[in-house]
Amino acid sequence: MxxxxxxxxxxxxYWPDVIKALDLSADPALIANITAxxxxxxxxxxxxxxxxxxxIYMLMKFVWSSTQKKDFRGELKEIGIxxxxxxxxxxxxxxxxxxxxxxxxxxxxxxxxxxxxARMSVMDTLTDVCRHQTGSLFGASxxxxxxxxxxxxxxxxxxxxxxxxxxxxxxxxxxxxxxxELPGHIxxxxxxxxxxxxxxxxxxxxxxxxETSRIAREFTGYWPSxxxxxxxxxxKNVREKFVPIAFKKLLSELQRRDAL
Numbered sequence: 001m002x003x004x005x006x007x008x009x010x011x012x013x014y015w016p017d018v019i020k021a022l023d024l025s026a027d028p029a030l031i032a033n034i035t036a037x038x039x040x041x042x043x044x045x046x047x048x049x050x051x052x053x054x055x056i057y058m059l060m061k062f063v064w065s066s067t068q069k070k071d072f073r074g075e076l077k078e079i080g081i082x083x084x085x086x087x088x089x090x091x092x093x094x095x096x097x098x099x100x101x102x103x104x105x106x107x108x109x110x111x112x113x114x115x116x117x118a119r120m121s122v123m124d125t126l127t128d129v130c131r132h133q134t135g136s137l138f139g140a141s142x143x144x145x146x147x148x149x150x151x152x153x154x155x156x157x158x159x160x161x162x163x164x165x166x167x168x169x170x171x172x173x174x175x176x177x178x179x180x181e182l183p184g185h186i187x188x189x190x191x192x193x194x195x196x197x198x199x200x201x202x203x204x205x206x207x208x209x210x211e212t213s214r215i216a217r218e219f220t221g222y223w224p225s226x227x228x229x230x231x232x233x234x235x236k237n238v239r240e241k242f243v244p245i246a247f248k249k250l251l252s253e254l255q256r257r258d259a260l
Contacts, residue, residue: 025191028204029257032212035174036254042114043173043254047247051105051115053239056246058101059122059165060224060233062093063158066150067228072142080104088142090133090149094126117176121168125161155221162220166250167210174205215253216246 025031036043046052058079065075073083080100081093101119105111133148152158182198185191192198223242227233 028201028208031178032174032205032208033254033257035177039173039177040251042177043247043251046114046118046169046173047244047251049110049112049114049118050108050239051110051112052118053243054105054108054110054235055101055115055118055122056165056243057233057235057238058097058104059126059161060238062097062126063149063152063161064224064228064233066146067153072146083142088145090130090145093145093149094123094130097126098123113176114173117169117172121165121172124168125165128164129161153225155225158224159217159221162246163210163213163217166213166216166220166246167206170213170250171206171209174209175202178205212253212257213250216249219246219249 061079062076062081065072065079068075076083076093076096080103081096083093083096101122105115105119129152133151152161182192186195186198187193192201224233227237227241231237
């Protein structure tokens with residue numbers, strides 16, 4: 001499943017409902033729900049996409065590498081992240097993570113549209129974490145950086161990271177499809193009179209996506225810790241035991257909200 005290309009949204013099925021909703025409403029929840037229903041096949045595919053699984057595996061391994069007190073650098077090197085000899089801020093490690101993830105997806109042939117959405121979403125998520133946690137960690141020692149990262153292994157902390165990641169992914173998925181249609185609804189006498197009006201709608205849509213993704217928060221919080229303790233986090237168990245369930249929860253929440 002690692003080479004999925006989403007392509008154009010078919011103009012049959014539920015897609016006419018999306019176009020109609022854009023004409024009649026600027027409600028992000030309504031439009032998100034109808035778009036998700038029209039694009040259900042692609043969203044279901046995300047739970048089986050090898051590239052998406054690879055991104056989530058790398059996120060977990062990156063955060064949990066910080067629990068290795070004796071060989072933090074070695075753990076990072078295992079997933080392709082090189083560090084400076086003495087100093088490495090959290091921002092430095094996140095930059096290294098992006099390079100390692102890009103290389104890994106390319107080498108394994110997991111470059112799908114869904115994987116690229118996941119990659120951008122995880123980088124946005126880690127950048128948010130960096131922004132809130134670095135403080136004076138620019139130019140910090142590797143030990144200080146490791147401790148800052150280790151705090152995110154707490155279930156409540158990683159749960160928040162997971163919700164943010166899935167929310168950003170859901171937003172990108174919806175926007176991928178809506179961006180083809182939205183320009184036709186901007187202008188005088190249309191739903192969005194200016195580009196700024198459309199941008200405000202997108203901001204609301206992003207917030208709605210994060211809110212919807214709260215359903216996966218608890219599962220995302222406890223699964224990595226429990227799995228690392230029992231058998232270790234691996235590409236296989238992330239792909240088979242975490243990703244399908246997380247996306248199933250997301251789909252069920254959209255269905256509960258009458259989206260699917």
